[in-house]
Amino acid sequence: MAVKEELKKLKLHFMVVELGEVEIMENISMDQRQLLKVALLDSGLELMDDKKSMLIEKIKNVIIQMVHHTVEPIKINFSDYLSQQLDHDYTYLSNLFSEVQGTTIEQFIISHKTERIKELIIYGELNITEIAWKMNYSSVAHLSSQFKKVTGLSPSHFKQLKDKRRNPIEEIGKQ
Structure with a gap:
């Protein structure tokens, strides 16, 4: 606006x-x-004036759209999807992103997927198996190990912490 x-x-x-x-x-x-x-x-x-910066922003926007705003899971791998969406060779996109951002596209995707998984756990509408499917993980074990690498917690431990943060009103003040 x-x-x-x-x-x-x-x-x-x-x-x-x-x-x-x-x-x-x-x-x-x-x-x-x-x-x-x-x-x-x-x-x-x-x-933004230069084409490289604009392309970096487009890469970020495609990833954010895909991870946070796509309803149906995307069943194509990220590198093919990015190449297709941005009409550039993935190797070029990857090298440019790493050079400018100081991190890889893969790490950027993993960071966003982890944040999205946290959201989905907090919302509590899906179980871990459903989240793994929605986020296009090959298995719950793969999601769990990647989540733990990033956060230091398993998804179930993260969920327990989320549940402990808040007490139902009727439970406040009880021993």
């Missing part, structure tokens, strides 16, 4: 405003570009 507002103030017409991407109908002058850059910085956003 902040991006749309700034574009309107500069009387720029846009066709698409999505996470990390804007498609403007007209060519913009260097002055307009600078004004937009300053206005976005004031809103805590950044106008």
Whole structure:
């Protein structure tokens, strides 16, 4: 919304405003570009000028969309999916990401999958087997070992901690 507002103030017409991407109908002058850059910085956003930074953001957005917002599990491996979505060779994407971010795409995915698994455990609507299926793990054991590597806890221990954090109102004050 902040991006749309700034574009309107500069009387720029846009066709698409999505996470990390804007498609403007007209060519913009260097002055307009600078004004937009300053206005976005004031809103805590950044106008990216170079293609590598834009590609890194696209990689992140595809991963976040896939891990956090996809309803059906994606049954294609991440490298093929990223290559397909971004129309680049995975090796190029992987090397660029590692060079710029200081971490691998795989580690970025694992971090996001772990956070998503935490959410799903906390929501309590799915059991660990269902979570493993939803998150496209080959087995509960694979999910559990990866989760433990990242968090230091097994999923069941994490669930117990979540359950212990909160007491039902009727139990507060009882011995």
